[in-house]
Amino acid sequence: MSVLYIALPVALLFAAGAVATFLWSLNHGQYDDLDTPPVRMLFDDPPKKKPGDEEE
Amino acid sequence: MAYALIREHDLGDYYSLRERIGASAQSAAGHGGHYEEMDDATFHELYVTSNSSGVASTEFYLEGVHCAACVWLIERLPQVVPGVVQARVHLTNATVQLTWQPQKIRLSQIAQALDHLGYPPHPRTNDSQQQARRRENRRQLGRLAVAAACAGNTMLIAIALYAGMFSGMEVEHRNLFRWASAALATVAIVWPGSVFFRGAWSALRTRTPHMDLPVALGLGVGYIAGVVNTITGTGEVYFDSLSVLVFLLLVGRWVQFHQQQRAADSVAIMHAITPRTARRVENGQLHDVPIEALRAGDTVAIRPGETIPADGIILQGDSTVDQALLTGESTPIHAAPGDALTAGAVNLSAPLRMQIEAAGYDSRIGKLARMVEDAALTKAPIVQMANRVGGYFVVVVMLLAVGTAIFGAKDGLDTSLERAVALLIVACPCALALATPLALAVAQGRAARHSIVIKGGEALERLSKPGRIWLDKTGTLTEGQMNVRRWYGPESILPLVAALEREASHPIAKAIVTFAEDAMEPPSGDPYVIEQFEQLQGAGVLGHVNGCEIVVGSPVLLHSRDVELAAEDQQHLNTVIAEGLTPVFVSIDGECVGLLGVGDQVRTDAEQAVRELLARGWRLGILSGDHPEIVEHVARRVGIADDEAFGDVTPEQKLAIVKESLQQGPVVMVGDGVNDTAALAAATVGVAVHGGAEVSLNAASVYLGREGLTPLVELVDGAQATVRVIHLNFAASLSYNVVAVALAASGWINPLVAAVLMPLSSLTVVGLSLGSRVFGEQQ
Numbered sequence: 001m002s003v004l005y006i007a008l009p010v011a012l013l014f015a016a017g018a019v020a021t022f023l024w025s026l027n028h029g030q031y032d033d034l035d036t037p038p039v040r041m042l043f044d045d046p047p048k049k050k051p052g053d054e055e056e
Numbered sequence: 057m058a059y060a061l062i063r064e065h066d067l068g069d070y071y072s073l074r075e076r077i078g079a080s081a082q083s084a085a086g087h088g089g090h091y092e093e094m095d096d097a098t099f100h101e102l103y104v105t106s107n108s109s110g111v112a113s114t115e116f117y118l119e120g121v122h123c124a125a126c127v128w129l130i131e132r133l134p135q136v137v138p139g140v141v142q143a144r145v146h147l148t149n150a151t152v153q154l155t156w157q158p159q160k161i162r163l164s165q166i167a168q169a170l171d172h173l174g175y176p177p178h179p180r181t182n183d184s185q186q187q188a189r190r191r192e193n194r195r196q197l198g199r200l201a202v203a204a205a206c207a208g209n210t211m212l213i214a215i216a217l218y219a220g221m222f223s224g225m226e227v228e229h230r231n232l233f234r235w236a237s238a239a240l241a242t243v244a245i246v247w248p249g250s251v252f253f254r255g256a257w258s259a260l261r262t263r264t265p266h267m268d269l270p271v272a273l274g275l276g277v278g279y280i281a282g283v284v285n286t287i288t289g290t291g292e293v294y295f296d297s298l299s300v301l302v303f304l305l306l307v308g309r310w311v312q313f314h315q316q317q318r319a320a321d322s323v324a325i326m327h328a329i330t331p332r333t334a335r336r337v338e339n340g341q342l343h344d345v346p347i348e349a350l351r352a353g354d355t356v357a358i359r360p361g362e363t364i365p366a367d368g369i370i371l372q373g374d375s376t377v378d379q380a381l382l383t384g385e386s387t388p389i390h391a392a393p394g395d396a397l398t399a400g401a402v403n404l405s406a407p408l409r410m411q412i413e414a415a416g417y418d419s420r421i422g423k424l425a426r427m428v429e430d431a432a433l434t435k436a437p438i439v440q441m442a443n444r445v446g447g448y449f450v451v452v453v454m455l456l457a458v459g460t461a462i463f464g465a466k467d468g469l470d471t472s473l474e475r476a477v478a479l480l481i482v483a484c485p486c487a488l489a490l491a492t493p494l495a496l497a498v499a500q501g502r503a504a505r506h507s508i509v510i511k512g513g514e515a516l517e518r519l520s521k522p523g524r525i526w527l528d529k530t531g532t533l534t535e536g537q538m539n540v541r542r543w544y545g546p547e548s549i550l551p552l553v554a555a556l557e558r559e560a561s562h563p564i565a566k567a568i569v570t571f572a573e574d575a576m577e578p579p580s581g582d583p584y585v586i587e588q589f590e591q592l593q594g595a596g597v598l599g600h601v602n603g604c605e606i607v608v609g610s611p612v613l614l615h616s617r618d619v620e621l622a623a624e625d626q627q628h629l630n631t632v633i634a635e636g637l638t639p640v641f642v643s644i645d646g647e648c649v650g651l652l653g654v655g656d657q658v659r660t661d662a663e664q665a666v667r668e669l670l671a672r673g674w675r676l677g678i679l680s681g682d683h684p685e686i687v688e689h690v691a692r693r694v695g696i697a698d699d700e701a702f703g704d705v706t707p708e709q710k711l712a713i714v715k716e717s718l719q720q721g722p723v724v725m726v727g728d729g730v731n732d733t734a735a736l737a738a739a740t741v742g743v744a745v746h747g748g749a750e751v752s753l754n755a756a757s758v759y760l761g762r763e764g765l766t767p768l769v770e771l772v773d774g775a776q777a778t779v780r781v782i783h784l785n786f787a788a789s790l791s792y793n794v795v796a797v798a799l800a801a802s803g804w805i806n807p808l809v810a811a812v813l814m815p816l817s818s819l820t821v822v823g824l825s826l827g828s829r830v831f832g833e834q835q
Contacts, residue, residue, distance in 0.1 A: 004229060008236055012209065019205045023198055031197050032190050034314070036147040039124040040131070 091167035093333050093346050094179075099163075103179045106158070111141055113155040114163070116177035118170065121150040129173060137161065137169045152177075196310050199248035200303070206244035207296075207303040211811075213237045214296035218808050227289070234293055238286045241295035245279050249302045251309070265447020267489050271305060273450060274484030281477040291474055294481045297810045304486050304818050312493040312513065334358075334365035337409065350415040358408045364401045366415035370394060373408035377401050378563070388563060400730060404563075405591070424707055427734040442492045445786065446485070453483045453797075460801045471803070478805050482796035487789030487817040492517075492782050494825040499778040502831035507761030508771055515741045515757040517782075519724065519775035522673035524717050526710075526735070528727035529680035529690055532745050533765070534656040536728070538563045540571035541637055541657065544628045545650020550575055552601050553608055553642055553650075555584035560597045564640065564654050568608070571652075596640065607643045619643045625651060636689030655686070658693050665765035666694045672772060674724075678702060679710050681731055710735040726768060728752055743768065774831040781828040785821045792817035 025031070093099055106112040120126070126145070130152055133143040139161030144153040156166060170177045213233050220230055252275060255268030278294045285291035335342045337355040350356070350366050358364055360375065376388040379401040388404055391397065397410055399419040416422050457476045464472030496513030503510050510516060530536050554572035557565040589599035596609015598617070607617055611629065614621070619641070621629070628651045632639045637653035666676055677700035680687045684703030691701035705713070710725075711734040717723045718740065725732065725739035728746075733755045736742030742756035746763050760767040796813050799805045 002229065002232075004232060008232065012236070012240075015205050015209050019201055022201045026194055026197055026201070032193065033146050036127055036145055039127055039147065042124070 091164040091171070091177075092344065094163040094167050099179070104163070110157060110159065111155050112158045112163075113153065114179070116152050116154060116167075116170070116179065118145075118150050118152055118175040118177055120175050121145065121147065126175070130170070130175060133166070133169065137166055140166055192313065196306070196313055199251065200306050200310055203244055203248040203299065203303040203306050206240045206248075207299040210237045210240045210244075210296045210299045213240070214807070214811060217293075218811075221808070231286075231289055234286045234289075234295075237293065237295040238283060241279060241282065241299050244299040244302045245275060248306055249275060252302075252305065264443075265450075266443050267446035267485065270446055270450040270453055270483070270485050271301075271489065273453070274480050275301065277477055278481040278484075281474075291470075292478070292807050294478070294807050294810060297481055297807065297814055300811075300815065301484055301486050304815075305489050308490040308493045311497050314497075331363045331365050348416065350412055352412050352414055352418070354412045354415075356410055356412060358403045358410060360403055360405055360407060362403055364397050364399055364403060364410070366399045366410075366412045367397065367419040367421075368410040368412040368414075369396055371409040371411050373406055375406035375408050376404040378404055421730070424730070424734055427708075427711060442488060442786075445488065449485055449488070453480065456483070456797055456801065464801075464803070467803070475800060475803050475805075478810065479797055479800035482800050482805060482810050482813065483793055484814075485789065485793060486814055487792060487821045488786065490818055490821050491785030491789055491825075494822060495778055495781045495785055495828070495830075498825045498828065499774060499781075499830045503771070503774055506767070506770060506831055508767050508774070508831075509759040509761060510757070510771075511759070512757045516775040516778045518722055518740050519772055520779035521722070522675075523722035523724065523740070524675045524677070524720070525669065525724045525726060526677050526679045526714060526717070526739070527696075528725075528729060528732050529678055529682055529687055530656060531728040532726055533662050533678065533690055533694060534658050536656065538567040538654055539657050540567055540652050541655050542628075542632055542635070542653030543571070543575075543650070544625075544652075545642060547575060549642065549644065549649055552584065552604070552606055552644070555586060555601050556589070556597055556599050556606050556608060559586060559589045559599070560591050564638065565597065567654050568640065568652060604644050605646070608640060611639060611641060614641045614643055614648065617643070617646070619646055619648050621648055633685075634689075636686040658690055659764050661764040661766045662694045665769050666696060668769045669772065670695070674772070676700065679705050679713060679725075679727075679732075679735070681705055681707075707731040707734055711738055714739050725756075726765075727756075743771070770831065777828070777830040781825060781830060784828075785824050788820045788824060789817050792820070 100112075104112050104114045118130070121130070124147075127147055130145050131143050133154075134140045139157050141155040141157060142153075143155075145151070146153070152170075154166060156163070167177050213236055217225075217230065217233050217237075219225075220233075252268045252272045255266060256272035259266035259269050275298055278298050281291075282293040282295050282298070285293050331347060333344050334347055334350055335357045336345045336350065337357055342357055347365055355371065356365060356368070364377070370391055370393050372393060373391075374393075375391050377391045377397060378388045379398065391403075391408065396413075397408075398421065399415075400421045414420070414422075417426065457479050460479050461472050461476040464475050493513070496516055499516055500510045500513060527533055550572040554569050557568045557572075584601050585603075587600040589597070591597050592609065592613060595613040596607065598605070598607040598609070598613075600606070607614060607619065611621075621641075625641075625648050629639050632651065632653035635653060635655070637655035640652040640654055641648055642650040642652065669676060676696050678687055678691050678696055680690075680701075680703050682703055687701050687703035688698055691698060702713070707730075710732060714723055714725055714735045715738055718738070722740040724741045724743060725735045726743040726745060727733075727736055728744060729752060733752050736744060736752055737755040741758060742752075743758045743760060744752040744756035745760050745765075745768075758771060760771070792813060796805070796810070799809065
């Protein structure tokens with residue numbers, strides 16, 4: 001019996017798992033906005049607050 | 057105000073960021089509202105959700121969100137406004153998800169801050185459209201993911217099969233691989249691929265040519281033949297090509313979906329035009345009530361500077377009203393008791409009391425909003441070029457397949473059927489289906505960098521051939537602001553005039569003050585003493601400045617003050633009127649000393665843009681709500697024929713004219729005002745110009761983010777270039793198909809050749825689209 005009979009289904013199971021994970025994240029709204037995040041990551045972080053500063 | 061807020065909190069980067077991104081500097085002027093109604097318990101019940109840890113959240117629709125810099129600025133809200141926990145912007149929907157601590161800050165304060173930044177917020181009411189869009193997006197991405205996984209894995213299996221084809225492989229293993237790829241292809245065809253069969257079915261039923269037809273044919277025949285061959289263990293299988301096909305086609309489809317425009321939403325339009333609250337008179341006392349609470353018969357008080365909340369009749373007060381928003385008329389009109397007012401107009405100079413006749417959707421603006429929605433919905437969808445081609449394609453491919461089966465019969469029935477099947481698969485127009493969406497997506501992206509926002513890719517296809525363009529006047533051909541254009545008289549009296557006009561609140565007065573301040577030296581010496589100042593509605597102003605009696609106003613006013621006009625003055629008056637300007641005389645102590653011509657400046661690039669558009673074969677016309685004389689003058693200035701320029705056109709008539717010209721061919725409507733909105737939505741392509749009302753942006757499919765009309769010429773050129781790229785893509789992908797079909801018909805094809813040819817043609821199309829110079833040459 002060839003090892004292929006085990007290896008192939010296992011490989012396909014991995015793929016199915018990946019697809020399932022993607023569909024899960026999709027249905028939890030992680031891909032609802034595809035226009036803003038690519039823009040958002042270009043912004044610099046705000047300057048860190050100095051320790052002595054009052055809370056704004 | 058917005059600038060001060062930005063500076064104060066060290067957000068100065070905003071402007072540099074904007075410059076870097078190349079966004080147009082919008083006028084960051086808020087409405088200056090107080091938003092008190094947002095602290096109301098009923099408001100919170102409707103729109104706000106609170107969680108146990110004491111933070112509340114809500115979603116606002118924001119006006120004026122168009123670019124990346126806006127996202128940056130709004131998301132810095134927690135730094136600027138203490139108590140705000142988070143602000144997340146959704147750029148496509150122009151919404152912000154706000155989280156804040158109610159014990160630290162009131163919602164109205166946050167709303168005010170947003171307003172000051174130049175993004176007046178509105179509560180999100182009708183969400184169904186947005187949700188439907190989100191569901192569709194998720195469905196499409198889900199299909200895409202499944203198709204990608206199936207395509208990837210069948211391709212891996214196919215590599216093993218091809219290797220076996222050359223170096224030999226045990227039949228047992230070969231069958232295992234074939235069954236595995238059959239299973240994957242089944243998933244790809246049944247789940248994500250089902251859209252093509254549904255599309256093909258509806259194309260057959262409605263007898264409209266559609267790209268899905270040849271696609272479904274290729275997929276269906278290929279799949280059935282593959283399954284039969286897998287079961288019998290003979291012949292070729294094309295599962296890898298089929299699943300890659302499904303994946304690539306879905307990519308094209310998703311790109312197309314993603315670039316589609318937001319439909320005009322009457323709710324958003326109403327929100328943007330009418331104020332949120334009105335002050336109702338109840339038993340002699342004023343009460344702030346939400347706009348929805350107003351009914352016909354109510355009496356409301358309107359302060360100067362406020363927007364009129366509903367249609368009604370004036371009971372008390374004497375003021376001027378700016379109806380430019382609704383009618384496009386550039387000169388404010390005089391409003392006295394008994395006059396009718398429409399919602400959306402702005403009360404300019406004095407308090408008014410008004411009895412409401414129609415509110416909400418019954419008001420004229422409400423009906424207009426409904427018309428916009430209807431016009432957008434009933435617009436006939438154009439049959440895209442790809443789909444037109446698809447109709448012929450399926451016939452040709454069918455004939456070829458039948459021909460191959462018949463003429464190949466001499467080599468044996470099995471072989472000839474095999475060839476026919478191969479032909480149907482390789483003829484599947486994958487690149488063809490990708491050609492249009494890709495070229496449009498690239499053009500949209502490039503155009504956006506030139507501050508031209510194209511909401512629906514179709515707009516480009518429609519703009520590629522010359523047709524009719526209707527232009528609005530106020531704000532489109534002209535700058536939309538009153539300016540002093542002519543001045544006859546000595547400069548020395550300008551300071552006196554300015555001193556007097558500074559007391560008045562009329563737009564013409566403001567124009568005169570600006571003009572005088574630009575022309576004269578900085579004031580020196582004693583300030584002017586103004587006595588007995590009087591503003592006569594619709595006529596002018598008069599008063600004593602440093603003891604001299606000065607009258608600034610219309611010829612009628614001067615006449616009523618018994619001021620004699622010299623022959624020279626009369627001549628100047630005629631010139632000013634002939635130029636379409638409003639004449640304003642100046643007299644000192646009963647003697648006429650000067651004449652001002654006030655009007656709306658024609659944009660500097662308007663004439664050249666009109667000339668270039670005419671040269672490209674477009675028919676240009678003007679539709680304006682302004683006086684026919686002024687419209688005629690502007691038409692002559694920019695070089696549009698008199699019989700194509702219409703003045704005194706109501707929004708409803710604009711819509712009617714656009715609909716009428718639609719019967720003769722495609723119509724482009726270019727405008728900026730609320731009065732253009734319905735026409736913008738109904739036209740084949742609606743183009744909103746820079747500085748236009750928010751609602752016009754919603755209704756139009758193209759937004760020109762730069763001043764002037766030059767971008768319109770760029771848009772037309774870009775559209776032409778885009779369609780050229782689409783044609784090139786078609787030519788490239790069709791020639792691949794021809795080669796593949798020829799190979800298949802002559803029996804030279806096998807699954808490996810098919811698997812190489814198909815992605816290659818798609819890659820060519822991608823390369824051609826990205827390499828094109830659409831919207832590239834300008835600037």
